[in-house]
Amino acid sequence: MIQLDTVTQEFLAQYAPYLKVRKDKIMIKSRGGNVTVPSKLYPLTNKRTIAFFCFANTKPLTPEVEHYETIKRVFDEQELMTGYCYRNTERVYAGLLEAGIPQEDLKTYVGWMLSGSRPVHHCWLVYKDEYLFDGSTFIADLQAREIIHEQKITDMQEQRELLTELMIENMKQPNSETRAFGKALPTYEYVGTVCIPNDGRKIYNELIDAHPNHPSYNQAGQNPHGASKTQEMLYSKLKK
Numbered sequence: 001m002i003q004l005d006t007v008t009q010e011f012l013a014q015y016a017p018y019l020k021v022r023k024d025k026i027m028i029k030s031r032g033g034n035v036t037v038p039s040k041l042y043p044l045t046n047k048r049t050i051a052f053f054c055f056a057n058t059k060p061l062t063p064e065v066e067h068y069e070t071i072k073r074v075f076d077e078q079e080l081m082t083g084y085c086y087r088n089t090e091r092v093y094a095g096l097l098e099a100g101i102p103q104e105d106l107k108t109y110v111g112w113m114l115s116g117s118r119p120v121h122h123c124w125l126v127y128k129d130e131y132l133f134d135g136s137t138f139i140a141d142l143q144a145r146e147i148i149h150e151q152k153i154t155d156m157q158e159q160r161e162l163l164t165e166l167m168i169e170n171m172k173q174p175n176s177e178t179r180a181f182g183k184a185l186p187t188y189e190y191v192g193t194v195c196i197p198n199d200g201r202k203i204y205n206e207l208i209d210a211h212p213n214h215p216s217y218n219q220a221g222q223n224p225h226g227a228s229k230t231q232e233m234l235y236s237k238l239k240k
């Protein structure tokens with residue numbers, strides 16, 4: 001059951017007014033149509049473990065937190081790639097277990113990440129129920145949004161080029177400095193349930209097989225595998 005404290009409720013009211021969070025679901029209002037999670041097009045398994053995470057109800061992992069050094073080392077050692085959320089989470093989870101982090105303190109979640117008008121299927125890791133780790137997101141997204149706003153960049157291709165360059169710069173730095181390391185980035189919200197990454201991968205594949213024109217993936221900027229044009233540009237540049 002989803003339970004939000006007052007601080008989180010106030011944060012969402014101010015920064016995500018399009019989002020309504022209930023104890024067993026979330027509802028998103030957008031120009032492209034309203035979305036409810038869970039639903040036929042936006043499913044969740046193991047619904048009794050449903051949880052909601054965002055910038056306001058997660059905490060940064062700091063040196064005072066138990067196992068900080070071990071978690072930071074393992075997270076920084078991983079090759080984390082955007083667009084590979086299931087694999088990223090599998091690697092971090094396995095690395096933490098191997099390093100001695102108690103299994104009862106770790107939960108892998110599968111569900112939906114919210115950024116923009118449509119949720120995308122996603123997988124992430126949570127430590128002690130309040131520290132979120134997402135190796136697929138970059139602070140480059142936040143940096144790009146600020147630059148785009150300040151410089152009034154309206155051309156979509158130019159925006160993608162900017163974000164791609166910032167992501168490449170992020171990848172040169174430790175993961176713990178450029179990804180969600182305890183505290184969710186302010187540009188994303190998460191709703192999901194406890195689920196192993198490989199099951200999440202199967203859920204996504206079955207969903208797209210059943211709904212090849214899924215509204216979250218048939219829009220401009222997505223290829224048939226769910227990759228955005230920005231991700232395609234990123235990996236194209238990395239190959240050079």
